[in-house]
Amino acid sequence: MAILNIITEENPMLRKKSRRVDEITPRILTLLDDMRDTLIKANGAGLAAVQVGVLRRIALVCYEEGNIIELINPEIIDRVGSQEELEGCLSLPDQWGLVERPETVTVKAMNRDGKEFTLTASGLGARALCHEIDHLDGVIYKDKASRMLTPEELEEMYE
Numbered sequence: 001m002a003i004l005n006i007i008t009e010e011n012p013m014l015r016k017k018s019r020r021v022d023e024i025t026p027r028i029l030t031l032l033d034d035m036r037d038t039l040i041k042a043n044g045a046g047l048a049a050v051q052v053g054v055l056r057r058i059a060l061v062c063y064e065e066g067n068i069i070e071l072i073n074p075e076i077i078d079r080v081g082s083q084e085e086l087e088g089c090l091s092l093p094d095q096w097g098l099v100e101r102p103e104t105v106t107v108k109a110m111n112r113d114g115k116e117f118t119l120t121a122s123g124l125g126a127r128a129l130c131h132e133i134d135h136l137d138g139v140i141y142k143d144k145a146s147r148m149l150t151p152e153e154l155e156e157m158y159e
């Protein structure tokens with residue numbers, strides 16, 4: 001088990017586009033395991049490989065009661081409706097912003113056995129999937145936020 005260091009906003013790597021995974025190597029499997037440990041330790045809703053300094057198209061999303069889903073080369077293949085809710089990110093500690101996202105998304109990805117699967121999620125699950133897949137293209141939620149919470153609002157939130 002290894003807890004990886006999560007890079008923050010100041011690190012220009014967060015703005016880079018991640019490369020596809022062509023082959024599931026032992027290194028990729030170790031990365032998935034370490035990302036899982038890191039996500040649990042950080043108590044986050046999701047984690048993209050770029051956030052631990054690896055520019056590969058890999059993301060983990062916490063889904064329905066602590067179930068963590070591993071997504072390799074994920075792609076959004078369908079979007080329905082819209083929702084606007086608060087969003088945060090492990091790479092932007094103590095910040096929150098309002099972001100519009102689809103209400104429901106369907107994602108196609110590969111699992112650690114190299115098998116393709118599709119996943120449809122609504123609400124928080126859809127939000128987390130969009131957020132993590134954005135990371136793989138160097139996009140952070142702040143770029144899309146209609147507004148960020150003010151220090152006063154944050155203070156109220158953490159009270």
Ligand code: CO
Nearest residue numbers: 088089090091
């Ligand atoms: Co994030």
